[in-house]
Amino acid sequence: QRSVSRPLSCPGTVAANFGNEEQPSGGAETGSEDQTLKRRFSEVQKERREQAQRTVLIHCPNNINEKKFLKYLSQHGPINNHFFYESFGLYAVVEFCQKDSVNSLQNGTHTPNQRTEPAIPFKSRFLNLKLKNPSNQIPEQSYAQTNNQSPPSSKKLFELLNYAESVDDQLNTLLKAFQLTEENVRLRHLTCSLIEDIAAAYFPGCVVRPFGSSVNTFGKLGCDLDMFLDLDEVGKLNVHKDVGNFSMEFQVKNVPSERIATQKILSVIGECLDNFGPGCVGVQKILNARCPLVRFSHQASGFQCDLTTNNSIALKSSELLYIYGSLDSRVRALVFTVRCWARAHSLTSSIPGAWITNFSLTVMVIFFLQRRSPPILPTLDSLKSLAGAEDRCILDGNNCTFIRDVYKIKPSRNTETLELLLKEFFEYFGNFAFNKNSINIRQGREQNKPDSSPLYIQNPFETSLNISKNVSQSQLQKFVDLARDSAWILEQEDKAQPSPSSKQPWGLAALLLPPGAVHTLLSKKRKKPVSEKVKSLLASIKSSTADTSKGTRGK
Numbered sequence: 001q002r003s004v005s006r007p008l009s010c011p012g013t014v015a016a017n018f019g020n021e022e023q024p025s026g027g028a029e030t031g032s033e034d035q036t037l038k039r040r041f042s043e044v045q046k047e048r049r050e051q052a053q054r055t056v057l058i059h060c061p062n063n064i065n066e067k068k069f070l071k072y073l074s075q076h077g078p079i080n081n082h083f084f085y086e087s088f089g090l091y092a093v094v095e096f097c098q099k100d101s102v103n104s105l106q107n108g109t110h111t112p113n114q115r116t117e118p119a120i121p122f123k124s125r126f127l128n129l130k131l132k133n134p135s136n137q138i139p140e141q142s143y144a145q146t147n148n149q150s151p152p153s154s155k156k157l158f159e160l161l162n163y164a165e166s167v168d169d170q171l172n173t174l175l176k177a178f179q180l181t182e183e184n185v186r187l188r189h190l191t192c193s194l195i196e197d198i199a200a201a202y203f204p205g206c207v208v209r210p211f212g213s214s215v216n217t218f219g220k221l222g223c224d225l226d227m228f229l230d231l232d233e234v235g236k237l238n239v240h241k242d243v244g245n246f247s248m249e250f251q252v253k254n255v256p257s258e259r260i261a262t263q264k265i266l267s268v269i270g271e272c273l274d275n276f277g278p279g280c281v282g283v284q285k286i287l288n289a290r291c292p293l294v295r296f297s298h299q300a301s302g303f304q305c306d307l308t309t310n311n312s313i314a315l316k317s318s319e320l321l322y323i324y325g326s327l328d329s330r331v332r333a334l335v336f337t338v339r340c341w342a343r344a345h346s347l348t349s350s351i352p353g354a355w356i357t358n359f360s361l362t363v364m365v366i367f368f369l370q371r372r373s374p375p376i377l378p379t380l381d382s383l384k385s386l387a388g389a390e391d392r393c394i395l396d397g398n399n400c401t402f403i404r405d406v407y408k409i410k411p412s413r414n415t416e417t418l419e420l421l422l423k424e425f426f427e428y429f430g431n432f433a434f435n436k437n438s439i440n441i442r443q444g445r446e447q448n449k450p451d452s453s454p455l456y457i458q459n460p461f462e463t464s465l466n467i468s469k470n471v472s473q474s475q476l477q478k479f480v481d482l483a484r485d486s487a488w489i490l491e492q493e494d495k496a497q498p499s500p501s502s503k504q505p506w507g508l509a510a511l512l513l514p515p516g517a518v519h520t521l522l523s524k525k526r527k528k529p530v531s532e533k534v535k536s537l538l539a540s541i542k543s544s545t546a547d548t549s550k551g552t553r554g555k
């Protein structure tokens with residue numbers, strides 16, 4: 001039971017569905033697909049930003065009474081939504097119907113006055129609620145219920161998977177368990193909005209936009225929060241007033257390159273977050289990376305944040321993935337499964353290095369789905385050919401045009417099951433000629449590799465870049481070996497016809513176990529022939545494993 005208030009009397013505000021699985025989700029990022037109205041990416045983002053601007057984050061005493069809390073806040077105006085969550089303390093996210101209520105609340109708020117630890121008086125929308133007389137408070141009957149922001153534990157996941165009815169059901173179960181919830185999406189947008197307030201101290205009119213897996217429909221609970229400081233809006237506000245014989249420009253400082261400008265901006269914003277940003281800790285400036293960034297933890301939300309600027313192509317690629325994720329309900333289930341599989345086998349890591357990234361894995365799944373017959377996903381070139389004049393988009397000289405209205409793209413005629421697709425995905429990449437070929441979702445076919453990187457995945461918009469340049473030969477080999485093992489496991493499972501009610505991990509659950517465990521499991525299954533039927537089944541597995549010549553390893 002989630003604690004959510006949703007008064008009907010909030011005209012003009014977003015009627016988002018609140019994480020209720022039975023209802024289609026209002027935020028397409030959470031993607032309770034199928035019945036969801038597939039809205040434009042830009043529309044969804046705009047609405048979320050506006051919603052976040054009417055929202056505050058409040059650190060609350062643990063024994064808070066929800067009713068009294070809401071009554072207290074309602075002095076400042078009607079509340080549209082709220083929820084509580086725990087992250088080293090109890091927090092509330094409260095969305096007012098009107099932005100004015102936030103101002104009113106801030107006007108009635110004071111800066112703490114502690115003699116021992118002087119405070120920097122930065123007035124943000126991140127507040128602290130104090131009980132006036134904590135000792136007088138009688139223990140409350142109705143503590144606030146909290147909303148969970150973490151992914152399920154492995155134990156819980158295995159339980160869920162074992163109770164599923166089929167492998168297809170398992171993939172969909174995994175998707176539901178890991179996808180971002182409505183509340184988590186709100187918290188991500190709110191965090192960006194809070195950071196925007198800090199950046200606006202230097203650059204009034206700037207926008208901090210989330211991108212990457214927080215908005216592309218492929219985000220797993222617990223994923224990082226990629227933010228992009230968009231300064232393009234700054235100084236563009238009154239263009240329409242620029243009439244007559246003159247035009248006016250701001251006096252600005254000039255720097256030798258775009259990169260240096262980016263580094264300078266991020267450097268001061270990094271300092272600012274470090275010195276004044278409430279709840280921003282562990283600020284690291286990583287300014288020499290190809291894409292300079294400031295990394296920090298936003299303690300109250302629990303998000304690891306990466307802030308970049310001058311990075312509008314990445315936002316565009318988030319929109320492209322959003323479109324691919326909305327086109328067919330199998331896409332997200334497959335991507336989530338591959339991402340979880342990769343994580344379970346340490347193919348991906350939260351530490352940067354020679355590992356495959358989730359972004360690369362997502363592009364690999366998209367490419368694989370473009371290669372099916374009939375294709376499940378269209379190529380980027382065909383999305384470009386469907387585009388109208390209003391979709392035209394050139395960023396830094398790169399043509400980033402594609403159709404943005406999902407309804408104008410024909411659904412696929414392909415009816416393959418998720419189980420089959422997963423097995424074929426592993427087969428396909430277990431046998432892919434990575435030494436010769438590159439992956440290219442623009443054309444939807446492999447091409448000769450332009451350089452000797454072990455894994456070459458063309459960046460869809462900056463086509464001279466390889467998105468997986470960081471991947472080492474040994475990490476690629478590990479991926480290939482695990483893909484082959486997994487294809488093999490799924491094949492054995494298929495033949496052994498495990499019963500969904502069995503206590504042993506089966507199907508997808510078997511794939512997520514460490515490799516040793518699965519082999520023991522499968523050999524155990526093979527060692528206890530309880531009937532003649534099983535014996536003959538095992539014999540058939542043996543013979544087909546022995547003469548398999550499809551490249552899967554005959555073990």
Ligand code: CTP
Pocket residue numbers: 211212213214216218219220223224226313314315317318357358359466467468
């Ligand atoms: N990106 C890119 N080229 C890369 C790496 C990243 O264009 N070589 C862009 C992509 O748009 C990607 C975004 O930056 O979605 C964020 O990168 P990252 O956080 O690594 O990937 P996510 O898709 O957010 O996945 P994760 O859940 O692992 O954070």
Ligand code: MG
Pocket residue numbers: 212213214223224225226
């Ligand atoms: Mg990310």
